[in-house]
Amino acid sequence: MTAPLDIEGPAAPPRSNGELVFAEPWESRAFGMAVTLCEANVFTWPQFQAALIARIARWESAPTEDAHWSYYHHWLGALEDVLDGGGSVSAVEVTTRARTLGQRPIGYDHDHRH
Structure with missing residues (x-):
């Protein structure tokens, strides 16, 4: 099954x-994670779409001066929402793991000798 991606809306x-x-590599990774998890039946595509639409609607209803538009930030937030809502992983776990990863030195995962 391939996730049906809205062409409009x-x-x-x-x-x-x-x-x-995709403007940044993380955006394509977030996209791929959502599609792969949907195909693995972790959540349904309509659940993900509803979470994404809700994220975008919240941003549109309460924009702030420092909040810039980023589709894939909303995408990633929606992915967190459906995973948290389905009990796969909690938002607290995601935040903790992201903070841990963010504290590693640049290039930590890459061997620059090759």
Whole structure:
């Protein structure tokens, strides 16, 4: 099963000439994680879409001066929401793990000798 990606509407991913657009590597990884977990039946695509639409709607209803638009920040937040809501992983676990990873030195996972 492949996740049906909306071509239009608030949950539609950014595209250019019909191709998905990712500004940063983490965006494509977040996209891939959501699709893979959906295909593994961790959650349904409608559940994910609803979470994404809700995230975007919250941002639109309460924008702040320092809040810039980032589709994939909302995507990642929606992924956290469905995983937390389904009991797969809690939001606290995600935050703790992200904080731990963020404290590692740059290049920690990469061997620069090759």
